Amino acid sequence: MTENGKASSRPTVAEHSSPAIAVDHLVKVYKQTRAVDDISFSLPRGSITGLLGGNGAGKTTTIAMIMGLVLPTSGRVQVLGHEMPEESAAVLGRMNFESPYVDMPMRLTVRQNLTVFGKLYAVKHLSDRIAKLADDLDLTDFIDRANGKLSAGQKTRVALAKALINQPELLLLDEPTASLDPDTADWVRAHLMSYRKENNATILLASHNMLEVERLCDRVIIMKRGRIEDDDTPEAIMARYNRTTLEEVFLDVARGRVNGAKEAAR
Numbered sequence: 568m569t570e571n572g573k574a575s576s577r578p579t580v581a582e583h584s585s586p587a588i589a590v591d592h593l594v595k596v597y598k599q600t601r602a603v604d605d606i607s608f609s610l611p612r613g614s615i616t617g618l619l620g621g622n623g624a625g626k627t628t629t630i631a632m633i634m635g636l637v638l639p640t641s642g643r644v645q646v647l648g649h650e651m652p653e654e655s656a657a658v659l660g661r662m663n664f665e666s667p668y669v670d671m672p673m674r675l676t677v678r679q680n681l682t683v684f685g686k687l688y689a690v691k692h693l694s695d696r697i698a699k700l701a702d703d704l705d706l707t708d709f710i711d712r713a714n715g716k717l718s719a720g721q722k723t724r725v726a727l728a729k730a731l732i733n734q735p736e737l738l739l740l741d742e743p744t745a746s747l748d749p750d751t752a753d754w755v756r757a758h759l760m761s762y763r764k765e766n767n768a769t770i771l772l773a774s775h776n777m778l779e780v781e782r783l784c785d786r787v788i789i790m791k792r793g794r795i796e797d798d799d800t801p802e803a804i805m806a807r808y809n810r811t812t813l814e815e816v817f818l819d820v821a822r823g824r825v826n827g828a829k830e831a832a833r
């Protein structure tokens with residue numbers, strides 16, 4: 568347990584110098600579907616990476632394997648220097664996940680939900696941590712309301728508070744600003760950026776919001792049919808496709824215009 572309330576043991580020196588995530592020739596096959604088809608990447612500590620791709624590209628399966636929830640068919644995943652899923656006990660307390668598509672218990676209030684998750688992570692000074700998150704994420708007005716009685720946007724903010732409860736070193740986000748109005752979405756992005764800066768946290772986010780990825784991420788991995796189509800900074804990718812927005816690049820990739828766009832750029 569660390570002094571700042573993190574539910575984790577102190578990382579060793581070797582572990583600390585390893586990437587936050589290292590994925591090596593990762594494959595996941597479901598009966599006839601190659602959901603993830605031989606992907607490799609390595610994310611340095613403190614980076615924010617966007618995982619892009621159309622429906623069914625393999626983003627969620629990749630994230631689930633990084634969390635140790637889905638077993639790879641072959642290949643390796645290392646998180647914070649530990650093999651997943653074999654050494655997951657060493658890292659699960661130091662990472663967290665948020666998806667607006669995974670509901671928290673509806674009858675519990677926001678405070679009760681955050682208390683349950685905080686206890687699961689053995690967070691020290693839990694009521695202070697919840698008060699800070701409520702303040703940071705503007706939950707105070709509805710902290711004692713049942714989760715099932717919140718708007719979609721309020722639920723998304725609660726889900727983010729749950730994801731930050733253990734002050735994770737690694738944050739995996741699936742559509743972190745889904746259902747938020749543009750003003751609140753912008754505010755959540757600013758919060759994520761300052762969280763990353765203050766904690767040197769690593770963030771991997773799957774998103775369909777290209778503007779969000781352009782604004783937040785220093786690196787973008789584009790997936791299509793389980794494979795990595797491109798992996799670079801947003802600026803380099805846009806330049807390579809001769810496009811001024813990631814949205815246009817996304818459409819090129821989705822519609823198979825990759826070569827055309829690249830050739831047009833020559």
Ligand SMILES: Nc1ncnc2c1ncn2[C@@H]1O[C@H](COP(=O)(O)OP(=O)(O)OP(=O)(O)O)[C@@H](O)[C@H]1O
Binds near residue numbers: 600620623625
């Ligand atoms: N449990 C499962 N059993 C069988 N097939 C699965 C399972 N989970 C995912 N798939 C298939 O694997 C492929 C990748 O799915 P995945 O959910 O990883 O995509 P995604 O990029 O997250 O898509 P979306 O943007 O729609 O959430 C899809 O063809 C999907 O149908």
